[in-house]
Amino acid sequence: xxxxxxxxxxxxxxxxxxxxSKWEDRYPEISEQPGTPPTPPHSDGEVIFQFFxxxxxxxxRIWAVGPEGRLLQSQNDRLILNWRKLTGLEAYxxxxxxxxxxxxxxxxxxxxLGKSQLxxxxxxxxxxxxxxxxxxxxxxxxxxxxTIVVTPTDELPGEPMFARFQFIRDIARSEEHPFDAQIHxxxxxxxxxxxxxxxxxxxxxxxxxxxxxxxxxxxxxxHALASHTFARIVTDAKKEQWGRxx
Amino acid sequence: xxxxDVIIGSGSSSNLATRGPGSRPIYGRSxxxxxxIRRMQLLRVKRPEGLSSPVPWEEYSxxxxxxxxxxxxxxxxxxxxxLYAERGLGAVQSDPDxxxxxxxxxxxxxxLRELIAADGPTPQVGATQSGSIEIQWLVxxxxxxxxxxxxxxxxLYVDDPVDGVEVDVDVPPGSPIPSDEVARLRDRLxxxxxxxxxxxxxxxx
Numbered sequence: 334x335x336x337x338x339x340x341x342x343x344x345x346x347x348x349x350x351x352x353x354s355k356w357e358d359r360y361p362e363i364s365e366q367p368g369t370p371p372t373p374p375h376s377d378g379e380v381i382f383q384f385f386x387x388x389x390x391x392x393x394r395i396w397a398v399g400p401e402g403r404l405l406q407s408q409n410d411r412l413i414l415n416w417r418k419l420t421g422l423e424a425y426x427x428x429x430x431x432x433x434x435x436x437x438x439x440x441x442x443x444x445x446l447g448k449s450q451l452x453x454x455x456x457x458x459x460x461x462x463x464x465x466x467x468x469x470x471x472x473x474x475x476x477x478x479x480t481i482v483v484t485p486t487d488e489l490p491g492e493p494m495f496a497r498f499q500f501i502r503d504i505a506r507s508e509e510h511p512f513d514a515q516i517h518x519x520x521x522x523x524x525x526x527x528x529x530x531x532x533x534x535x536x537x538x539x540x541x542x543x544x545x546x547x548x549x550x551x552x553x554x555x556h557a558l559a560s561h562t563f564a565r566i567v568t569d570a571k572k573e574q575w576g577r578x579x
Numbered sequence: 580x581x582x583x584d585v586i587i588g589s590g591s592s593s594n595l596a597t598r599g600p601g602s603r604p605i606y607g608r609s610x611x612x613x614x615x616i617r618r619m620q621l622l623r624v625k626r627p628e629g630l631s632s633p634v635p636w637e638e639y640s641x642x643x644x645x646x647x648x649x650x651x652x653x654x655x656x657x658x659x660x661x662l663y664a665e666r667g668l669g670a671v672q673s674d675p676d677x678x679x680x681x682x683x684x685x686x687x688x689x690x691l692r693e694l695i696a697a698d699g700p701t702p703q704v705g706a707t708q709s710g711s712i713e714i715q716w717l718v719x720x721x722x723x724x725x726x727x728x729x730x731x732x733x734x735l736y737v738d739d740p741v742d743g744v745e746v747d748v749d750v751p752p753g754s755p756i757p758s759d760e761v762a763r764l765r766d767r768l769x770x771x772x773x774x775x776x777x778x779x780x781x782x783x784x
Contacts, residue, residue, distance in 0.1 A: 339666050339670035339673055340673075342673065452675050457668075457669045503657065505657070513661055545669065
């Protein structure tokens with residue numbers, strides 16, 4: 334889950350380091366990572382290239398690894414909390430627990446900026462992503478996992494070499510959807526040492542707009558959209574297998 | 580009318596629509612200033628070989644971004660444009676030199692919601708010299724600009740490269756844009772959108 338905000342003037346890498354020190358008891362293992370440029374708009378799935386102009390430097394990000402697969406990431410234009418299944422033994426803590434933890438971190442960021450006499454971080458975008466790596470058993474195809482891709486019934490010439498899918502959907506603000514939002518579904522089969530798997534992500538992005546003062550309402554909406562989408566695109570057989578009949 | 584206090588150049592980390600390097604305010608409203616900006620754009624932007632008018636960066640040219648994006652498409656959904664505008668609004672609110680009121684922000688959002696449409700030109704949102712907000716669309720010499728006052732009222736300004744100033748009206752706070760004016764503005768913006776050949780270099784920020 335993530336909240337993005339326009340770059341806060343003065344929140345440089347050193348100040349981010351000081352902010353991280355607030356969390357070092359819980360997130361003791363920190364490392365520097367290349368930052369990510371702000372999420373590019375690419376509603377038509379276009380290919381984009383980014384480079385850095387003269388006098389500018391690439392964004393930098395701090396990774397802080399915490400317990401039970403948690404990862405807190407900070408950059409001068411976003412705060413991110415991930416949960417990752419690393420050993421296979423971690424139990425998913427659930428959205429509510431992660432939201433609470435993220436809320437505390439966001440509150441710390443807010444307080445830190447105020448105490449450091451830095452400008453306020455005005456959140457503009459809430460994002461929630463599910464990342465899934467689903468093992469493909471022998472003979473299993475993409476459409477045994479997700480419903481949005483269909484394998485042609487007629488045999489195609491040749492052998493499958495590469496496949497990738499991407500769907501982007503816009504949701505206009507309405508009574509039913511209080512935020513302008515966008516859903517991205519991306520996936521591709523991969524070969525690993527452990528065998529074949531389908532890697533796919535479901536991301537919901539929500540523009541906070543008038544509710545930038547209550548970014549967690551937007552985060553809740555992003556989570557709900559991502560969950561709803563995930564439930565709609567996974568086959569019943571897989572849901573049953575995972576015990577997620579929704 | 581003297582020369583406006585303006586420097587247009589590169590290397591600024593600011594993406595604010597009406598500010599130059601070093602967060603120097605560029606201008607307040609005046610016909611002369613808008614003309615000046617347009618002329619500077621035409622002077623500053625070189626037309627690449629093999630490209631017909633309009634030049635790719637024209638809709639962006641008063642500003643320079645730290646991150647440059649080359650996108651293969653000029654297309655933009657309403658979501659993309661709203662997000663871009665919201666990032667501009669957020670930047671104004673984070674700008675220590677700006678002090679936009681809630682009334683101005685609310686009015687800006689209402690206008691953006693009225694006027695943004697898929698594949699339209701990119702709305703540049705920035706702080707004005709007085710600390711309020713300007714929304715500006717600028718493509719191929721066509722300019723649509725909204726300069727918001729602290730009470731939420733605004734000046735609406737439309738400039739055409741051929742016919743000159745078409746609209747220069749003050750709209751009091753709380754008053755909607757007249758529906759025929761909205762329709763005209765949407766048509767104008769849609770026309771400008773057709774002439775965009777590249778999104779701004781800071782399309783991602």
